[in-house]
Amino acid sequence: MIDVKLLRENPDLVRASQKARGESTSLVDEVLAADEVRRTAIVEFEALRAEQNSLSKAVGAAKGDEKSALLERAKTLSAQVKEAESKKSSTEEAFKKLALGISNVVDERAPIGGEADFKVIEEIGKPRNFDFEAKDHVELGKILGAIDVERGAKVSGARFYYLTGVGALLELALVNYAIQMATKAGFIPVIPPVLVKPEAMEGTGFLGQAAENVFHLQADDFYLVGTSEVPLAAYHMDEILDASKLPLRYSGYSPCFRREAGSYGKDTRGIIRVHQFEKVEMFSFCKPEDAAAEHLRLLNWEKDFLNAMEIPYRVIDVATGDLGSSANRKFDCEAWIPTQGAYREVTSTSNCSDFQARRLNIRIKGENGTSPVATLNGTLVAVPRMIVAILENHQQSDGSVLVPKALQPYLGTDRFTPVS
Numbered sequence: 001m002i003d004v005k006l007l008r009e010n011p012d013l014v015r016a017s018q019k020a021r022g023e024s025t026s027l028v029d030e031v032l033a034a035d036e037v038r039r040t041a042i043v044e045f046e047a048l049r050a051e052q053n054s055l056s057k058a059v060g061a062a063k064g065d066e067k068s069a070l071l072e073r074a075k076t077l078s079a080q081v082k083e084a085e086s087k088k089s090s091t092e093e094a095f096k097k098l099a100l101g102i103s104n105v106v107d108e109r110a111p112i113g114g115e116a117d118f119k120v121i122e123e124i125g126k127p128r129n130f131d132f133e134a135k136d137h138v139e140l141g142k143i144l145g146a147i148d149v150e151r152g153a154k155v156s157g158a159r160f161y162y163l164t165g166v167g168a169l170l171e172l173a174l175v176n177y178a179i180q181m182a183t184k185a186g187f188i189p190v191i192p193p194v195l196v197k198p199e200a201m202e203g204t205g206f207l208g209q210a211a212e213n214v215f216h217l218q219a220d221d222f223y224l225v226g227t228s229e230v231p232l233a234a235y236h237m238d239e240i241l242d243a244s245k246l247p248l249r250y251s252g253y254s255p256c257f258r259r260e261a262g263s264y265g266k267d268t269r270g271i272i273r274v275h276q277f278e279k280v281e282m283f284s285f286c287k288p289e290d291a292a293a294e295h296l297r298l299l300n301w302e303k304d305f306l307n308a309m310e311i312p313y314r315v316i317d318v319a320t321g322d323l324g325s326s327a328n329r330k331f332d333c334e335a336w337i338p339t340q341g342a343y344r345e346v347t348s349t350s351n352c353s354d355f356q357a358r359r360l361n362i363r364i365k366g367e368n369g370t371s372p373v374a375t376l377n378g379t380l381v382a383v384p385r386m387i388v389a390i391l392e393n394h395q396q397s398d399g400s401v402l403v404p405k406a407l408q409p410y411l412g413t414d415r416f417t418p419v420s
Contacts, residue, residue, distance in 0.1 A: 001096075001099055001100060001102075001355065001358040001359045002014065002031075002099060002102045002103075002104070002105070002355070002358075003354070003358065004035065004099070006105070007028070007031065007032065007035070007099075007102075008032070008035070011028055011029075011032060013105060014028050014102065014105060015028050017103070017104075017105040017106045017320075018102065018103065020106050020110075020112050020320040020321070021103055021106065021320050021321055021323065022114065022320075022321045023103060024101075027098065027101055027102055028102065030098055031095070031098045031099050031101075031102060034091070034094055034095040034098050034099075035095055035099075037091050037094075037095075038088075038091040038092050038094070038095040041084070041087045041088045041091040041092075042088055042092075044084050044087070044088075045081070045084040045085055045087070045088040048077065048080050048081045048084050049081055049084075051077060052074070052077050052078070052081050055070060055073060055074050055077060056074070058070055100202070100208065100359070101208065103208075103323075103325040103326075104323075104325065104326055104327060104328045104352060104353060104355040105328060105353075106320045106323065106328050106329070107328045107329035107351070109317075109329065110317065110318070110319065110320050110323065110328070110329045110330075111317055111318075111319040111320065112319065112320050113319040113320065113321055114319060114321040114322060115319065115321065115322045116319075117319035117321070118316040118317060118318050118319050118322070118332075119316065119317040119319075120314055120315075120316055120317075121314075121315040121316060121317055121331070122314065122315050123312070123313075123314040123315075124303070124306070124307070124312065124313055124314065124315075125310075125311065125312030125313065125336075126312055127312050127336045127338065128312070128338065128393060130338065131397075132397040134338045134339050134392065134395060135339070135392075135395060135399070136269070136270065136339040136340075136392065137270055137271065137339075137387065137388040137391045137392050138269055138270045138271075140391045140392070140395055140399065140401065141167060141270075141271075141391065143399040143418045143419070144165070144166055144167070144391075144399070144401065144416050144417075144418060144419060145164055145165040145166065145167075145419035146163065146164060146165055146166050146167030146168075146170065146387075146391070146416070147161060147162070147163060147164070147167050147270075147271060147387075148161065148162040148163075148164055149161045149162075149270065149271065156275075158268070159260060159268075159273065159274045159275045160274065160275055160276065161271050161274060161384075163387075165419070166411075166416045167387065169411055170387055170390070170407075170411070170416075171278060171383045171387065172410070173407045173410035173411050174381050174383055174386055174387070174407070175253060175278065175280055175381070175383065176410055177305075177308070177381075177406060177407060177410060178251075178253075178280040178305060178380045178381040179251060179253060179280060181301070181304070181305060181308075181380070182251035182280065182282060182301070182380060183251070185249075185301060186249055187249040187250060187251035187282060188248075188249065188250050188251070189250075189251050189253070190228075190232065190235075190250045190251065190252045190253070191252070191253055191254065192228050192231035192232060192235070192252050192254055193231055194224060194225045194228075194231070194254050194255055194256075194257070195217070195222040195223070195224060195225075196222065196223050196225055196230055196231055196234065197221070197222070197223075198221060198223065199234070199237070200223075200230055200231065200233075200234035200237065200360075201214065201223045201225075201230060202359065203233065203234060203237065203356060203359040203360035204229060204230045204233045204234065204326065204356050204359070204360070205324070205325045205326035205352075205355070205356060205359070206223075206226065206230060208325050210226075210324065210325070212259065212261040212262065213226060213258050213259045213260060213261050213262075214226060214258075214259065215257045215258075215259055224257040225254065225256060225257065226256050226257060226258045227256050227279065227281055227377075227379075228252030228253070228254040228256070228279065228281040228283075229252075229281055229283060229377040231252065231254070232250050232252045232281065232283035232377070233283065233356050233360060233375055233377075234360055235250070236248075236285065236360075236362045237360045237361060237362060238360070238361045238362075239361075239362060239363075240363050240364065240365050240370055241285060241362065241363070241364050241365075241373055242364075242365075243287065243364040243365060243366060246285060246286050246287055246290075246364065246373070247284050247285060247286035247287075247290070247294060248284070248285040248286075249282065249283070249284045249285075250282075250283045250284075251280060251281070251282055251283075251380065252280070252281045252283060253278070253279075253280050253281075254278070254279065254281075255276060255277070255278055256276070256277055256278070256279050256382075257275060257276055258274075258275060259275065260273055260274075260275060270388065271384040271385075271387065271388060272344065272384065272385060272388055274384055277382060277383055277384045278383045279379060279381065279382045279383065280379070280380040280381050281377060281378070281379055281380065282298055282301065282349075282377065282378040282379070282380055283375070283376070283377050283378075284298065284375070284376045284377075285357075285362070285373050285374070285375055286373070286374050286376070287364065287373070287374065288353060288354050288371075288372070288373070288374040290374070291351050291353055291374040291376060292351065294351075294374075294376050295329065295331070295349060295350075295351040295376055298349040298376055298377075298378035299315070299331045299333075299349050299378070301378065301380065302333050302347045302349060302378055302379070302380060303315070303333065305347070305380055305381060306333055306335065306346070306347070308404060308405075308406035309386065309389065309390060309404050309406070309407075310393075310394070310404045310405070310406075311335050311336065311389050311390065311393045311394075312335070312336040312393070313333050313334055313335045313336060313343070313346070314333070314334050314336075314343050315331055315332070315333055315334075316331065316332050316334060317329070317330075317331060318330040318331065318332055318348075323350070324350065326350065326352045326355050326356050327350035327351060327352055328351055328352070328353050328355070329350070329351045330348060330349065330350040330351070331348070331349050332345045332347070332348045333345070333346055333347040333348070334346065335385070335386075335389035335393075336389075336393065337388060337389060337392055338392045338393060339392055344385065344388075344389075345385070346379075346382060346385045346386055346389060347378065347379040347380065347381070347382065348378070348379055349376070349377065349378030349379070350376065350377055350378070351374075351376050352374070352375045352376060352377070353374050353375075354371075354372035354373065354374050354375075355375075356375045357372035357373045357374065357375055358372050362375075390404065396415075398418070399417075399418045400415050400416060400417045400418065401415065401416040402414065402415055403415060403416065
């Protein structure tokens with residue numbers, strides 16, 4: 001949630017951020033107006049409550065007609081307090097509902113614009129020149145007995161798939177390598193729940209502009225998470241953290257579920273854009289003043305993983321219109337996909353500053369009382385897209401695929417060969 005103090009003191013900054021995101025600037029004024037109504041209602045309620053408390057003391061000391069008059073006044077005042085309390089609650093709810101619609105204030109270093117206005121920070125490795133016609137991951141998956149999209153569609157519909165044989169083993173190798181890497185870096189491994197309450201989903205910012213891509217189990221009012229960022233962020237919901245123990249870093253492994261609404265006609269072939277997949281996610285709670293440096297650390301861990309997979313990739317600074325409501329800055333790592341002749345996102349890391357923590361009521365205690373913590377997230381491996389990148393970049397002319405050295409101990413081989 002937006003910092004109300006910042007909103008009051010520097011509304012122009014918030015308006016500029018909303019404009020950079022391509023979102024409503026008038027919402028800022030609506031929230032400010034609702035805040036004024038809410039504050040007035042709070043003052044009125046507290047004044048009546050103070051009078052009520054004072055009157056209660058006076059009644060105890062009064063006698064005769066004076067006491068009768070005071071009791072009559074107390075009766076009237078009780079009704080006024082009840083009405084004022086109801087008004088206070090309704091104005092607070094109206095304010096909260098509007099304020100939740102304002103996205104995090106963007107980092108001034110983030111490129112301004114839409115999805116195509118990102119800035120390339122660096123390119124690592126060079127795309128390979130094939131001396132044969134490269135096969136895409138779907139064809140390679142068939143040759144290797146690794147991916148079965150036809151049966152996935154038969155059983156569950158479009159954008160579902162089976163990983164079989166070496167495909168299943170490759171997923172397990174990727175996950176194990178990622179968890180081991182994160183653990184060595186000091187992350188606490190977590191296998192979180194993937195069904196969460198509305199408070200967790202809303203608190204992380206996934207029930208606003210991203211709600212259309214969320215699976216909702218209406219009968220039980222549970223949400224299926226699209227990333228373990230959600231249960232990891234909510235892990236410390238309504239808690240006060242020990243500042244001396246920060247940063248707290250967790251690596252979550254979970255299935256992820258996405259409706260992919262609005263992607264009709266995009267990536268219909270293969271496993272690049274699917275409804276269910278596994279992912280290892282990094283999550284960090286740190287002091288707000290340390291968040292920018294922590295963001296770069298998460299990016300470097302993502303780069304270390306991609307370097308170990310021996311595939312060419314680039315790092316981009318995502319433009320403001322493509323950040324998502326919770327992030328103030330986001331870096332994507334995009335792997336080169338040979339048969340598409342393009343870079344495609346495989347990992348992402350976001351600095352959410354104190355935005356999610358305000359919504360989830362996660363604080364740290366300092367000399368001046370409590371204040372929100374900062375939260376950051378970063379994908380270490382999203383399995384299907386990493387499988388796509390590995391198969392396509394490491395394929396050989398005979399249909400076999402070389403296994404990256406980092407994964408060979410987990411797979412017991414240096415090459416996947418076509419099934420007979």
